[in-house]
Amino acid sequence: MTESIVNIIGQVRNMRSADLLRFIAPRKLVALLVPVCIVGVISTIIYIWTPSSNVHIQNIRNSIPYVTYNKPVCEESHLQEHDVETFNSTYTHAHGIYANGYETSYVEGTEDIFLMIKTGASVLWQRFPIHIATTLPQVPHFAIYSDAPDMVAGIPVVDILNETGQTTMESKPYRTYREQQALLSEHANIELWEAGIQGAWDLDKFKNVPMVAHGYRTFPTAKWYIFMDADTYILWPNMMRWLSSINHEDLLYMGSITYESAQLPFAHGGSGVVMSGALVRSTFGKEPDLGHAYENYAQRRCCGDAVLARVFKDRGVTAVVSRDSYPHVSWRFQGGFCCEDQAEVPSNVRHNKENWCKEITTFHHVTPHDITQLYEFEQKFPRDQPILFKDVYHEFVMPYLQEGRRDNWNNLADIREYPESLNPQNIQRDKAWRKEHPEAPEPIIPDYDSFEKCDKLCQEWGECVQFRYRPGYCGLSNNVRLGKKQLNSDKAFSSFWFLDRIRAIRHDSGCDPVDTVPEEGSFFRKQQAEEPMRE
Numbered sequence: 001m002t003e004s005i006v007n008i009i010g011q012v013r014n015m016r017s018a019d020l021l022r023f024i025a026p027r028k029l030v031a032l033l034v035p036v037c038i039v040g041v042i043s044t045i046i047y048i049w050t051p052s053s054n055v056h057i058q059n060i061r062n063s064i065p066y067v068t069y070n071k072p073v074c075e076e077s078h079l080q081e082h083d084v085e086t087f088n089s090t091y092t093h094a095h096g097i098y099a100n101g102y103e104t105s106y107v108e109g110t111e112d113i114f115l116m117i118k119t120g121a122s123v124l125w126q127r128f129p130i131h132i133a134t135t136l137p138q139v140p141h142f143a144i145y146s147d148a149p150d151m152v153a154g155i156p157v158v159d160i161l162n163e164t165g166q167t168t169m170e171s172k173p174y175r176t177y178r179e180q181q182a183l184l185s186e187h188a189n190i191e192l193w194e195a196g197i198q199g200a201w202d203l204d205k206f207k208n209v210p211m212v213a214h215g216y217r218t219f220p221t222a223k224w225y226i227f228m229d230a231d232t233y234i235l236w237p238n239m240m241r242w243l244s245s246i247n248h249e250d251l252l253y254m255g256s257i258t259y260e261s262a263q264l265p266f267a268h269g270g271s272g273v274v275m276s277g278a279l280v281r282s283t284f285g286k287e288p289d290l291g292h293a294y295e296n297y298a299q300r301r302c303c304g305d306a307v308l309a310r311v312f313k314d315r316g317v318t319a320v321v322s323r324d325s326y327p328h329v330s331w332r333f334q335g336g337f338c339c340e341d342q343a344e345v346p347s348n349v350r351h352n353k354e355n356w357c358k359e360i361t362t363f364h365h366v367t368p369h370d371i372t373q374l375y376e377f378e379q380k381f382p383r384d385q386p387i388l389f390k391d392v393y394h395e396f397v398m399p400y401l402q403e404g405r406r407d408n409w410n411n412l413a414d415i416r417e418y419p420e421s422l423n424p425q426n427i428q429r430d431k432a433w434r435k436e437h438p439e440a441p442e443p444i445i446p447d448y449d450s451f452e453k454c455d456k457l458c459q460e461w462g463e464c465v466q467f468r469y470r471p472g473y474c475g476l477s478n479n480v481r482l483g484k485k486q487l488n489s490d491k492a493f494s495s496f497w498f499l500d501r502i503r504a505i506r507h508d509s510g511c512d513p514v515d516t517v518p519e520e521g522s523f524f525r526k527q528q529a530e531e532p533m534r535e
Contacts, residue, residue: 108383118227145160209290224277228272242361255330266308270365390509398520
């Protein structure tokens, strides 16, 4: 039928006017129109009865309001038992298509969490966009918080500070915010990071509490509330597997624990913070004004995650360090081994015999390149297979370790440091010990000031797997870390790894047979093997 229509159209194009008049006689006109009408009817039926597999992306974008603090993006809840609105971000669940065109692939259980990503106007465009293709397609309910309103690929960025009280708004820490608002008000046509405005860190500490308050108002029935920085990456299958094993009805506030003071442990925000729905509802749900109640307190504190810890502590809840019911909480966030550790980039993760076979969940200080590598790395694993510390070691550390001395390289060895005056935590520990043992002799400081002597100290400590040295400093560690190259050779370290001791940890772990994967340094051996081929 299609060929006959094409032939008819071809004949019409080649006709003169008189021939055309004879051609469109009623009989021939009917012969022309009937096939066209049949094709049209069939096309209409197919269009009506075939379910759409896509969504007009611009229509989705047009439906998204320009979000401000008191206007969350939401849709009416389909849960009849809850007279609330639930957050739908910029996704359309009916078609599984994200508003910028990325297909969604939600991790099981994420429908019950609300994710809050915190960033700042001066770093928004450097840090956040990579999450559009990596983090957000895995999580259906989320919001992005900053200190200035914006829109990124159809995703609204909430200015979480725009309802700050007048007294706080006029305070010194808010000078940065006022300067940013002045630029926005005149449409300065300049990126805020280009403006050279200082003080973003001082402003950041005011965001956490109102952010959680906003998260609760937006999705009040969530089982879990999780927040992270825009330079954080979460392995969502690992996170949800863990959360599915514990009770969201308990009052839980969890993460990598650090301290503003001995009396106030708090979960480090950059490492990721998990709060149970029961905790958030029992605090922010019962006190509608809690989001602004700690503005004055925040002015005297170091950071917003510590302010949030105070909110919970004032209501009888402290951060979970480790209990029988929730063991190894901090480990999942790379914390809890020693030294108040926090999440790191993949090459700087602390791998040791305690965590080798444990699940790892978060990374911090990651660049967009790091996030891309982590996203591609986790795609290698089925979602029901846990990703362990040893898997991160295999991918990001093991191939790049070398035998022998490596100059102009900092492997971050820092568990034992000489002289100890370089490590404030050691000084604090020693002062406390000194008070308890006033009669004890002064500790003997070992001879450390050469590469060979630092090497000897590491060998004498049976657990030591690596060290770094530069004149005047020697650092030892029982954690395996890769670190990075240093370009300033005047102050650079020389680093060394004891590969036999590292392999012994792998062998003894019970989860990492040494002979099943390429050994340490495979990257460099491959390069050496390829050199003759290039020649």
